[in-house]
Amino acid sequence: MKAIVMNGTVGREMLEYVERPDPVVGPGEALVEIAFAGVNFMDIGVRQGMAWTEVANPKILGVEGAGRVVELGEGVEDVAVGQRVAWVYAPGSYAQRIAIPATSLVPVPDGIDDRVAASVMMQGLTASHFATDFYPVQRGDIAFVHAAAGGVGLLLSQIIKLRGGSVIGRVSSQDKVAAAKGAGADHVIVDTEGRFAEEALRLTGGDGVHVVYDGSGPTTFQGSLDVLRRSGTFCWYGPVLGGPGLLDIMSLPKSIKIGYAVFSDHIPTPELLRAHTAQLFEWIADGKLKVRIGGEYQLADAATAHADMESRRTTGKLLLVP
Ligand SMILES: NC(=O)c1ccc[n+]([C@@H]2O[C@H](COP(=O)([O-])OP(=O)(O)OC[C@H]3O[C@@H](n4cnc5c(N)ncnc54)[C@H](OP(=O)(O)O)[C@@H]3O)[C@@H](O)[C@H]2O)c1
Numbered sequence: 001m002k003a004i005v006m007n008g009t010v011g012r013e014m015l016e017y018v019e020r021p022d023p024v025v026g027p028g029e030a031l032v033e034i035a036f037a038g039v040n041f042m043d044i045g046v047r048q049g050m051a052w053t054e055v056a057n058p059k060i061l062g063v064e065g066a067g068r069v070v071e072l073g074e075g076v077e078d079v080a081v082g083q084r085v086a087w088v089y090a091p092g093s094y095a096q097r098i099a100i101p102a103t104s105l106v107p108v109p110d111g112i113d114d115r116v117a118a119s120v121m122m123q124g125l126t127a128s129h130f131a132t133d134f135y136p137v138q139r140g141d142i143a144f145v146h147a148a149a150g151g152v153g154l155l156l157s158q159i160i161k162l163r164g165g166s167v168i169g170r171v172s173s174q175d176k177v178a179a180a181k182g183a184g185a186d187h188v189i190v191d192t193e194g195r196f197a198e199e200a201l202r203l204t205g206g207d208g209v210h211v212v213y214d215g216s217g218p219t220t221f222q223g224s225l226d227v228l229r230r231s232g233t234f235c236w237y238g239p240v241l242g243g244p245g246l247l248d249i250m251s252l253p254k255s256i257k258i259g260y261a262v263f264s265d266h267i268p269t270p271e272l273l274r275a276h277t278a279q280l281f282e283w284i285a286d287g288k289l290k291v292r293i294g295g296e297y298q299l300a301d302a303a304t305a306h307a308d309m310e311s312r313r314t315t316g317k318l319l320l321v322p
Pocket residue numbers: 039040041042122123126146147148149150151152153170171172173176215216217237238239240241261262263264309310311312313314315316
């Protein structure tokens with residue numbers, strides 16, 4: 001099969017499109033023919049050596065996708081050959097086939113196509129965790145969403161709106177404003193210079209927001225603290241773009257809640273994974289959650305997908321077609 005393999009860290013040039021032996025299914029695993037693999041900002045972190053360093057190179061990149069089960073290992077009962085499935089956090093997804101523990105697979109209902117299923121496993125589960133668990137948005141809440149036209153940002157904005165909140169989004173260029181507004185953002189601030197806090201405070205009459213969702217690196221951290229109202233919640237989530245560095249807890253605004261949100265820690269069982277994914281699929285089937293595919297690339301062009309994502313030009317989800 002064909003796969004995108006990394007042989008070292010750092011540059012996109014280290015991504016090689018190569019022939020690899022087909023994976024062999026072990027006990028408890030299913031072999032899946034991949035229809036679409038999702039591209040996530042996290043993959044850039046893996047490529048740069050920030051995660052999965054415990055897995056030796058050369059390794060196949062990618063953690064997310066959707067496809068069809070073609071073979072079952074011993075003892076697998078909860079999926080069947082021919083069934084359409086999706087997954088997240090399964091290393092080796094930038095490929096034509098993958099062997100995955102069957103308990104990590106979620107069934108994809110008939111009304112959801114493979115593109116959409118592959119698009120929401122990482123970014124959709126992340127967005128729903130942020131707005132329903134980490135900070136359960138209440139009717140009337142005002143949320144500040146960074147990278148509001150990105151994969152997580154577009155889904156997060158829609159889920160906040162579904163729950164009756166309003167959204168102030170931040171994007172880096174005018175080109176992204178329409179996408180962010182299309183996801184329901186009530187206001188969109190175009191900013192890369194750190195002016196967003198001032199503007200958000202003006203929009204909220206000086207009160208600030210109930211919750212800020214910030215995965216945009218160290219340069220936005222102080223501004224995100226500044227836009228929070230008393231007792232506000234800071235949902236920090238972006239290790240790839242860098243963290244704020246060492247924090248003196250006593251220097252933080254009093255009364256705020258702050259944490260590093262990662263959905264997988266809160267969805268640790270196959271039952272919870274299927275329940276949370278079923279909720280996403282239901283919202284999509286009901287027309288309440290729209291998935292924007294920002295780009296589809298041939299598997300061989302994975303490095304171009306990474307380059308586009310890093311250049312801040314993309315909106316929505318990027319997919320690879322094996
Ligand atoms: N904690 C978790 O469980 C979890 C799960 C999924 C994703 N994440 C994080 O969520 C963030 C979004 O991920 P995604 O996959 O949905 O990607 P994405 O939002 O589609 O793309 C990344 C966004 O980050 C901004 N960006 C890109 N390069 C940047 C740079 N050099 N400096 C500042 N901003 C830059 C861009 O938005 P603007 O140009 O509009 O600013 C871009 O749209 C990432 O930080 C990712 O690591 C965390």
